[in-house]
Amino acid sequence: MHKLFVSPEDIRDNTVTVTGNDVEHLHALRVKEGDDIKISDGVALNYDAVVKEVRKNSVSFELIKSYEFENEPKIDITVYCALLKGGSNEDVIKQAVELGANKIVFFSSSNCIAEKREKGEKYAKTARQAAMQAGRDRIPEVVSGVTFAEMIDGLAAADISAFFHEKADLPLYDVILTKKDPRSAAFAVGPEGGFSDKEAEIAIQKGIPVVSLGKRILRAVTAPLCALSVLTSVYDR
Ligand code: SAH
Numbered sequence: 001m002h003k004l005f006v007s008p009e010d011i012r013d014n015t016v017t018v019t020g021n022d023v024e025h026l027h028a029l030r031v032k033e034g035d036d037i038k039i040s041d042g043v044a045l046n047y048d049a050v051v052k053e054v055r056k057n058s059v060s061f062e063l064i065k066s067y068e069f070e071n072e073p074k075i076d077i078t079v080y081c082a083l084l085k086g087g088s089n090e091d092v093i094k095q096a097v098e099l100g101a102n103k104i105v106f107f108s109s110s111n112c113i114a115e116k117r118e119k120g121e122k123y124a125k126t127a128r129q130a131a132m133q134a135g136r137d138r139i140p141e142v143v144s145g146v147t148f149a150e151m152i153d154g155l156a157a158a159d160i161s162a163f164f165h166e167k168a169d170l171p172l173y174d175v176i177l178t179k180k181d182p183r184s185a186a187f188a189v190g191p192e193g194g195f196s197d198k199e200a201e202i203a204i205q206k207g208i209p210v211v212s213l214g215k216r217i218l219r220a221v222t223a224p225l226c227a228l229s230v231l232t233s234v235y236d237r
Contacts, residue, residue, distance in 0.1 A: 002029060003135045004049075004061075005128065008041040015052065017060040021125070025132070026059050037061065042138050044069065069137035073100040075235040076184040078158065079224050080151045082109040082191035083144070089119070090126050091221050097130035097140050099228035100236060106144040107151040111193030120144060148199065151188055155208050158186035160231075162211040163203035164223055165195055172230050175209050185231055187211075189223040 004026070006016050016039065018026065031037065031051055039047040039061060046069060049061040079101045081092050089106060096104050104127070123142040131139040146154075155161040159182035162175055190199075203210050213226050 003038045003040055003132050003137075005040050005042050005132065005139055008043055008045075011041065011063065014063045015060060016049075016063065017058050019058045023057060023059055025129075026054075031059065038135070039063065040069075040137050046070065046137060071135055071137045073102075073232055073236040075160075075182060075231065076102045077228065077231055078103040078105060078154065078184070078186040079228070080105045080107055080146075080154060080186060080188035081224055082107060082189065082195075082220065083112050084191060084220050085113060088221050089123070092224055093123055093126045093142055094130045095221070095225045096228060097127055097136065098134045099225065100232050101224075101228060102138075102140055104140060104142045105146050105151065105154065106142075107146040107148055107188070109148055109191050110196045110199060112191045113193065118144065148202075152202060152206050152208065155186050155188055155203070156206055158184045160185040161208050162187040162227065163195075163200065163208045164189050164213055164227065165200050165203075165210050166212070166217050167200070168210045168212040170209055170211050172211050172213065172227060173234075175211055176231075176234055182235075185235075187224075187227050189220055189227070192220050 010016050033051050033054055035051045037049050037051060039049045045066045047063040048065045049063050052062050053060040079096045083106050093104055127142050128139050160175060160179050162172055164187060200210055213223055218226060
């Protein structure tokens, strides 16, 4: 069942009315009066709800029961991804949202060939739709326009961090074994052309593990997917 996101302040007397883009989505799903649906306030609570009224520009729901979030990983994962070409950034957003990332950050790197156009609104919409489809309890935040240095600081602040580089030997699982009960993880994936040796050197100097995802070279869109699968297989049980 798809999930709908509302703002907590829009909930009054156990009812909530949705307008805007989500209405189109609900019409496309052919939602009708009496249907059951799951709603999240995106902050703390999920609700079992029933459709009360379907109109052209709005849909109203009655909230039947509330309960705490149950579909979020136990660890806060941030994906740092170098700006990629074409629609690849959006592929990364969709997959990262499905696989449990809490934040997706696009940064610039010396081998980036992507144009640095600001697409914040589009990215936020992609994350929202992916979260609805995946039944997430919250909508992951997407940030763009971050520098390489800011990305490195972000990695350094996490309990588990990994700078993925195809020339590295250190397996991600070995990094995981070094930390007991981590609360956060952050990793960085380079652009299509990879990280430069100089960039990998900066990560090493800052004490960030430079990590391998296996002996094969993964595409930039595949690498986050692989890393998230490993992390959630360990921390999302
Ligand atoms: N420079 C390479 C490919 C880069 S792949 C080339 O052009 O041949 C894009 C990014 O995916 C890399 O920067 C790295 O972050 C990640 N990546 C791909 N395969 C990897 C592997 N086996 N181990 C670690 N990281 C990998």
